[in-house]
Amino acid sequence: MRILFFTPYIGFNYGGIPKAVEELASAIGKLDASVDVVTTDANNLEKISVPLKKWIDKKNYRIIYFPCWNRQDFVISIPLIIWLCQHIHEYDIVHCHTVFAPIVLIVDWMCQYRHIPYVVTPHGMLEPWALSYKARKKQIYYNLLEKAALQNANAIHVIASLEASNVRSLGFQQIVNVPNGIHRQEFEYLPEPEIFYQQFPITRNKSLILFLGRIDPKKGLDLLAPAFAKVHDKFPQTHLVVAGPDNIGFMTTVQRYFRQAQCLDAVSFTGMLTGNLKSAALAAANLYVAPSYSEGFSMSVLEGMASGLPCVITNGCNFPEAAIAQAAYVVDINSDAIADALIHCLSHPQQAKAMGDRAREFIFQNYTWDRSAEKLVQVYQAIISRNSLTEYFAISSNSASNG
The missing domain is CATH 3.40.50.2000 (Glycogen Phosphorylase B;)
Structure with a gap:
């Protein structure tokens, strides 16, 4: 199984999302899956000092960075988009991280056009407080663009039970709950x-x-x-x-x-x-x-x-x-x-x-990364095989209470 992780940024000035992406990529890469991470050199007000447009081997996965123009978390990269046009069809499934980002929306559209299944992780950006912050801009963007992209996703990956409830209240059903973790x-x-x-x-x-x-x-x-x-x-x-x-x-x-x-x-x-x-x-x-x-x-x-x-x-x-x-x-x-x-x-x-x-x-x-990776791989396999996600949602959402 070839998995593409896409995130507009992976610099640690952006908080917890980059760490979650890297840890999941590494943990999933141990499970007989090939994981590639595609991103940019954005790091909020700075740039990451890394080789650009070439693969870099990491622990159990590889990553490629593309040059971009960014203003904080608004990121645009024409070289990255061109690369995706040429290579996105090589993957069995695409996992996009974050929402309210035009470059992520472009990836979603590419997946729809190429009939490639895709998963979206909002990372808390669909929570009530997050939606209320700069609400007018987000409401317009959500209604015109984001909502349809989420409706067409094969799964929306949430990382907490309350987040699952909040996302479901927006009308989405294809929700899988797999939390973040730590290395014991x-x-x-x-x-x-x-x-x-x-x-x-x-x-x-x-x-x-x-x-x-x-x-x-x-x-x-x-x-x-x-x-x-x-x-x-x-x-x-x-x-x-x-x-x-x-x-x-x-x-x-x-x-x-x-x-x-x-x-x-x-x-x-x-x-x-x-x-x-x-x-x-x-x-x-x-x-x-x-x-x-x-x-x-x-x-x-x-x-x-x-x-x-x-x-x-x-x-x-x-x-x-x-x-x-x-x-x-x-x-x-x-x-x-x-x-x-x-x-x-x-x-x-x-x-x-x-x-x-x-x-x-x-x-x-x-709450360990190994447990989270196992659950996500189950979700990917179900999507690729066109099986129902219901049982995987049940496994994921009940994990903590079952110990």
Whole structure:
């Protein structure tokens, strides 16, 4: 089976989508499938420094980058489109990542014209909050173009049960629910926190609350600022670490949130953390927080839980299974609820640690890339064989509850 992954961008300045694409490609490539990833050199306000228009071998897959013109996440690449016109017929199935992108729409149209089955992963872009952000433009684009492309897709791949419900409410039925995952071995033994303390000495000897994510309006940092101010007033030894890239120049606004809440001095903005430094930050942290208004299915939430951290996440993170398993505090999307949950964790450290231990085991059992890859390959095979997807949806959506 020859599988083409298409994504307009794979630079890590775009957040969790690029990591999900690469991890899925690698995991599926281990399962007797040939996976090619086609993308551009876009990296938000920058470009990725890579060889262009030539295949690069990765672990279990290969990738090719094309030059493009882009403005943040709006990407156009004529060389890429020409290449697809010449080669898309060589694949058994095409898997497109993200929506509301004209270049993805062109790929969808090519698949329809060539009668090649295709799958679309919205990555949370069809969630109510995401649709309401810049709503007028999205409504016009959706009604004129995106809706038909999604209706013609052989499957819409969602990554959370609530996302499945929200996409179904838009009138789509061909939905498969296969969540993101982690590599268990990366979280079984975290490095020493000292690596992080040396890089950010102000965090030493503090109770660290860790936020991992892009500096973006949907991440709820406007809620986290007053929530953390309330926490810091009660627990002066706490320190908030905001770790993530500023893709859209939103940092000045975010810093103003914390300045107005009078707790900016107790916050460290580290920029994006990767590799050992990111793992050391997870090891150094006492709590993890995700105050998001909307997520598809957050990679960083999985990483926080897999690290054994007590986690406070909003119901915008689309992870009710974590609450059912008593593996995280899932709270309403408001600053008081976030603050109260963080204060409860700090006030009851043994109870919080027990929840972190449950979280770690819950993620290890249910949310790994190998499991996700196996389910997606089943979906691809069913589509290519023109079988019903109903049983695959049932397997995928029930995976966490079945353990």
